[in-house]
Amino acid sequence: MSDPGVRRRPGGRSARVRAAVLEATLELVLAHGLEGLKVSAVAERAEVHETSIYRRWGTRENLLIDALLSATEQLQVPDTGSLRNDLTAYATDLARFLATPVGRALEQMLAVAGDDPGTQRARDRYWASRYERSEQMITRAVDRGELPDTVEPRLVLEMLVSPVHFRAVLTREPIDARMPGLIVDALLDGVALVPGRETPHARG
Numbered sequence: 001m002s003d004p005g006v007r008r009r010p011g012g013r014s015a016r017v018r019a020a021v022l023e024a025t026l027e028l029v030l031a032h033g034l035e036g037l038k039v040s041a042v043a044e045r046a047e048v049h050e051t052s053i054y055r056r057w058g059t060r061e062n063l064l065i066d067a068l069l070s071a072t073e074q075l076q077v078p079d080t081g082s083l084r085n086d087l088t089a090y091a092t093d094l095a096r097f098l099a100t101p102v103g104r105a106l107e108q109m110l111a112v113a114g115d116d117p118g119t120q121r122a123r124d125r126y127w128a129s130r131y132e133r134s135e136q137m138i139t140r141a142v143d144r145g146e147l148p149d150t151v152e153p154r155l156v157l158e159m160l161v162s163p164v165h166f167r168a169v170l171t172r173e174p175i176d177a178r179m180p181g182l183i184v185d186a187l188l189d190g191v192a193l194v195p196g197r198e199t200p201h202a203r204g
Contacts, residue, residue, distance in 0.1 A: 017046075017048060017052070017056075018056070020046040020047065020048065021042060021043075021046045021048060021053060021056075021063070022066060022067045022070045023046070024042045024045035024046035025037065025042050025063055025064070025066075025067035026067050026068075026070070026071055026102070026106075027045065028041055028042060028045065029064070029067065029068075029106070029109065030102070030105050030106075030109075033109055034064065034109055034110070034114075034119050034122065034123075035114050035116065035119055037060065037064065039053055039054065039060050039063065042063070059118075060118065061118050061121050061122040061125070064122040064126075065122055065125050065126055065129065068106060068110075068122075068126050069126065069129055069130075071102055071103075071106055072097065072103075072106075072130065074093070074097060075090070075093050075094060075097055076093065077090065077133055077134055077136050077137060078090055078093075078137070079136075079137075079140065081144075082146075083137065083138075083140075083141035083144075083146045083147065083188070084184055084188060086137040086140075086141075087137065087160055087184045087187070087188075088180050088181050088184045090134065090137065090160070091160055091161065091164055091179075091180035091183055091184060092177075092180040094161060094164050095164050095168075095175040095179065095180060098164065098165070098168035098169075098175070099168075099175065103168075104168060107165060107168055107169050108169050110123055110126065111169050111170075131153075131154050131157060134157050135153040135154065135157065137157075138151065138153035138156050138157065139153060156187070159187050159190075160183060160184070160187055163179075163183050164179075164180070164183070167179075
């Protein structure tokens with residue numbers, strides 16, 4: 001028996017099922033929060049069998065991760081050939097995403113979600129996946145000689161995105177177009193760069 005509302009079309013059924021389930025998951029997360037999400041409700045909204053969801057994703061937490069990451073797929077990891085430009089572009093895209101209703105709601109929800117084991121696992125895996133993708137900017141900079149190999153990629157990324165998340169989630173202040181560049185300037189002036197880079201104090 002096929003899933004209700006899903007027509008068999010060669011090569012497209014699986015992608016359509018996934019898209020419908022992830023869309024339904026995001027809608028329900030936005031309506032009820034991470035802790036209020038029920039797989040049965042997702043199945044009903046997406047018009048698929050609940051067993052189909054468990055067969056594909058295995059657990060509610062895996063479904064949550066896939067849905068949350070699908071919402072942030074628009075956050076591309078830039079590769080401009082310059083660390084400064086990469087970080088500025090990334091912070092700009094993040095600020096733009098957090099200004100959307102979906103971005104704002106998801107980030108606030110992740111910040112206030114409870115600490116039950118399932119939610120904590122979902123949150124940890126979400127951020128781990130985000131960092132794993134974004135760390136490419138830092139490792140490429142190390143390969144180009146812009147950063148020493150002693151730098152900690154995750155720390156650099158945390159220093160980059162924290163001010164953006166702080167405004168979006170905590171103070172709810174607008175993020176103007178200049179802010180990403182100012183953050184990157186402050187970050188790179190403070191990061192231990194390769195020997196020979198002029199420091200702010202040496203500029204006179």
